[in-house]
Amino acid sequence: MTDYLSSALWTEDEIKFRKEVRDFCLKEIEPIADEIDKGPYPRELLRKIGQAGYMGVHHEKSVGGTQRGLSYEIIVAEEISAVNAGLDMARMASATLYGMPVSKFGTTEQKKKYLTPIIKGEKIGCIGITEPDVGSDTAGMKTRAEKDGDEWILNGEKRFITNGSPADYMCTFAITDPNVKAKDGMSAFIVDTKTDGFSVVQDHDLLGMKSARVSWLKLEDVRVPPGMVLGQPGQGFHILMDELDSERTAIAGEAIGYGRTPYEVAVKYANERHQFGRPIRAFEGVSFKIADMAMKLEAGRALTLTAARMYDRGENITKEASIAKLYTTEAAIQIANDALQILGGMGYTTDYPVERFFRDARLMTIGGGTAEILRFLIQREVFKEFKTLNRL
Ligand SMILES: Cc1cc2nc3c(=O)[nH]c(=O)nc-3n(C[C@H](O)[C@H](O)[C@H](O)COP(=O)(O)OP(=O)(O)OC[C@H]3O[C@@H](n4cnc5c(N)ncnc54)[C@H](O)[C@@H]3O)c2cc1C
Secondary structure (H helix, E strand, O other): OOOOOOHHHOOHHHHHHHHHHHHHHHHHOHHHOOHHHHOOOOHHHHHHHHHOOOOOOOOOHHHOOOOOOHHHHHHHHHHHHOOOHHHHHHHHHHHHHHHHHHHHHOOHHHHHHHOHHHHOOOOOEEEEOOEOOEOOOHHHOOOEEEEEOOEEEEEEEEEEEEOOOOOOEEEEEEEOOOOOOHHHHEEEEEEEOOOOOEEEEEEOOOOOOOOOOEEEEEEEEEEEOHHHEEOOOOOHHHHHHHHHHHHHHHHHHHHHHHHHHHHHHHHHHHHHOEEOOEEHHHOHHHHHHHHHHHHHHHHHHHHHHHHHHHHHOOOOOHHHHHHHHHHHHHHHHHHHHHHHHHOHHHHHOOOOOHHHHHHHHHHHHOOOOOHHHHHHHHHHHHHHHHHHOOOO
């Protein structure tokens, strides 16, 4: 089972857990992996994932999770993504992107009502940050929330929201005090998508991740009761930044998954395909690509596990999560590209899943913080560290 997994990195329990998740994926997802790439994943599948416990490995037991930590979430992310990346993007949008802010900043009542059904896979969550005019510069957010008595009235648009159209609940962000910087004037809300004024403008037509739904949403005078503010008013930017660290680590786990499958297919193909009277793996042009893929997967796993372990210990992981996400997502694109090259013309057909992973992988140097923004964050943390250590 550990095959190409360096067992030194993982605990025995994590290895056992990985095998269990892998068996689940082979039974429940693999048989329909190509089919669900043609349309949205069936809601029933998310329920099965919830029932198996894979929506809540990093959530507290009191809300229905198993409280095992982010190191287990990256295992789930890798294993499901290795079979169908879009499905895991949808699972993670619900369990982690929506789930973590509610878990960390929600009241007991909010968690019971708006998190437990998500962990069971009975309800779907999404996170609404990005807007038509606001991507990387989240502090420039245009969505506004104004107080009317006890309630808040939300107006704005959110674009590229994974699970947007099927979601039951959205964790979203809006400016509540335009007179101060967004750092202090942004608030986080849980919005029930059945509320009047919430609408879906359209589902985006994407290059990859086709089993997920990614939507453009509109909020027109959406009334949110006081009990659905997450954390304190004005704490939104802090909640947003906190969410991104766990999100980026979990995405790094996914990236290893959608790098791994093209790698496995390429290794097998390079062994079986003969040209010039020998297997193509006999040519360095092919075999050195395989060496690079193996190296990138191993390095990516180590970086991702480092960030996850630190998060589970309560440490700040802005630098580590950014490094893990940046490295693994760039690696996954390179691996999928090299795998496609090794398969030659066959790689360009849908007879092999490599083209699907090639399309899926391309997203991830964009979503959840672009490669450019992550490089900015990493260097900023490096200079901070050097300054703190009096080395500058
Ligand atoms: C399939 C998909 C799913 C998504 N899911 C979600 C979701 O669930 N929830 C959500 O809120 N968002 C989601 N997003 C949005 C995603 O997080 C944004 O696309 C991403 O943050 C980048 O924003 P943007 O697309 O507006 O690009 P922009 O911010 O407009 O950037 C365009 C280009 O300019 C570069 N750039 C911008 N600023 C700088 C800078 N300071 N220095 C250097 N380069 C810079 C960027 O790196 C990029 O290359 C999703 C996006 C996609 C495509």
